[in-house]
Amino acid sequence: MSDVAFITGAGQGIGEAIAKRLADDGFKVAVVGRTLSKVERVANEINAVHPDAALAVAADVAKRDEVFAGVEKTVAHFGDLTVMINNAGVAPTTPIMEVDEETMRWTFDTNINGTVWGTQAAVEAFKKAGHGGKIINATSQAGVEGNPDLTVYGATKFAIRGITQTTAKELAPLGITVNAFAPGIVKTPMMFDIAHEVGQNAGKDDEWGMAQFSDGIALGRLSEPEEVASAVAFLAGKDSNYITGQTLVVDGGMVFH
Numbered sequence: 001m002s003d004v005a006f007i008t009g010a011g012q013g014i015g016e017a018i019a020k021r022l023a024d025d026g027f028k029v030a031v032v033g034r035t036l037s038k039v040e041r042v043a044n045e046i047n048a049v050h051p052d053a054a055l056a057v058a059a060d061v062a063k064r065d066e067v068f069a070g071v072e073k074t075v076a077h078f079g080d081l082t083v084m085i086n087n088a089g090v091a092p093t094t095p096i097m098e099v100d101e102e103t104m105r106w107t108f109d110t111n112i113n114g115t116v117w118g119t120q121a122a123v124e125a126f127k128k129a130g131h132g133g134k135i136i137n138a139t140s141q142a143g144v145e146g147n148p149d150l151t152v153y154g155a156t157k158f159a160i161r162g163i164t165q166t167t168a169k170e171l172a173p174l175g176i177t178v179n180a181f182a183p184g185i186v187k188t189p190m191m192f193d194i195a196h197e198v199g200q201n202a203g204k205d206d207e208w209g210m211a212q213f214s215d216g217i218a219l220g221r222l223s224e225p226e227e228v229a230s231a232v233a234f235l236a237g238k239d240s241n242y243i244t245g246q247t248l249v250v251d252g253g254m255v256f257h
């Protein structure tokens with residue numbers, strides 16, 4: 001039986017790269033996102049290379065029932081679930097004096113609640129299948145060190161590291177490991193949007209906006225989504241079965257700790 005991974009936010013960016021990498025590694029993958037056409041594109045591209053390896057699943061991670069329904073659809077289709085990857089996230093640019101209630105609600109519902117619902121759905125599926133499993137959460141360098149203009153986003157990413165550590169201890173007796181990956185600055189629509197907004201807020205261009213984040217990154221370059229996916233593939237694979245409660249910082253394409 002192949003390993004089966006449920007990857008949220010897999011219609012683009014890092015999530016897409018993770019789904020394609022795990023399929024290359026022999027996983028069956030549920031490609032999960034709010035927009036069915038986006039996840040169907042990724043699933044179709046995977047199935048063109050690895051027939052029947054991918055299933056497109058429409059689910060909003062902020063809605064608990066949709067996450068549970070997506071996991072149930074995945075188990076019904078592939079016969080199991082062994083890895084949950086809570087990758088989906090949103091990253092509004094929020095100078096502290098501009099933060100409003102809707103932005104707080106929307107960002108926390110997606111990033112924090114989505115991670116909790118994904119964890120709950122995975123644990124339920126693992127228990128029903130009578131085995132342990134792996135849960136992998138997306139935090140960020142912005143969840144390791146505070147980034148100006150990203151207070152709300154950063155708060156969720158710091159929280160996800162806490163959720164990773166607490167659930168790792170709680171779930172270890174069940175044979176379930178919980179780890180996180182913390183990318184630096186990665187070439188995805190999320191990052192380019194942030195750079196544009198930060199630049200606009202300062203009356204500068206996108207390059208200036210990106211430099212507000214990228215000057216401090218290791219090796220002085222942005223990561224490719226595929227480089228982040230390689231670190232996630234390690235966490236999803238059997239070589240990391242003994243690791244839990246950890247955060248891999250992936251910056252400049254390298255894992256720093």
Ligand SMILES: NC(=O)C1=CN([C@@H]2O[C@H](COP(=O)(O)OP(=O)(O)OC[C@H]3O[C@@H](n4cnc5c(N)ncnc54)[C@H](O)[C@@H]3O)[C@@H](O)[C@H]2O)C=CC1
Pocket residue numbers: 008009010011012013014015032033034035059060061062086087088089090091110114138139140141142182183184185186187188189190191
């Ligand atoms: N791009 C970067 O530089 C970094 C990204 N990250 C994290 O990596 C993860 C992936 O980021 P990217 O690929 O860059 O983002 P992205 O914005 O390019 O892709 C995120 C995907 O998640 C989906 N999504 C958003 N809200 C959703 C919801 N409620 N339900 C289901 N899907 C939803 C979006 O539609 C999109 O397809 C995020 O958790 C992000 O916080 C962390 C550090 C750096």
Ligand SMILES: CC(=O)C(C)=O
Pocket residue numbers: 091139140141142147183184185190191194213
């Ligand atoms: C988008 C993000 O996680 C950054 C800027 O680290």
